[in-house]
Amino acid sequence: MATPKRRLKKELEKAEKELAQVLAQLEERPDFGLGTGSTGVFSWEMALARRERTEEHIAMIQAALERVDRGEYGICQTCGAKIDPERLEIVPCTTECAECARKG
Ligand SMILES: [Zn+2]
Structure with missing residues (x-):
């Protein structure tokens, strides 16, 4: 069985990968004017929400890792x-x- 720390580190890795993906998605700013239309803006807003969720998740995992170090996990x-x-x-x-x- 994996130790909590290893499990958390893996989880952190996954979350960081996801964050990198979302950030890459956010780099491509939608065309708010003519052209792409509202779907581009919509998925960009979805990515923004996803970034927030992922960042929260990462913070939670890091807090959990700190608890492991303090023996409070x-x-x-x-x-x-x-x-x-x-x-x-x-x-x-x-x-x-x-x-x-x-x-x-
Ligand atoms: Zn309780």
Whole structure:
């Protein structure tokens, strides 16, 4: 089984690749005037939203990696309980146990 750190690093790599892709997409600015029409603008706005989401994701992964270094990874930040390893495999950067996440 992969250690949390390795899993997070892999996740980070994936997210960074995605960010690079989105940034490349954003480089090609749509023609807001005549020509490409609204679809170009639309997909550009989609890419903007995706960039925001991806950047948030990267920040979450980096925060999780810091928690690994501090020995706090896998501990619920709300109730202090250990987070189910299965849950960590599905959502590696979570900061809450399933119970607290459910309560919101
Ligand atoms: Zn909890």
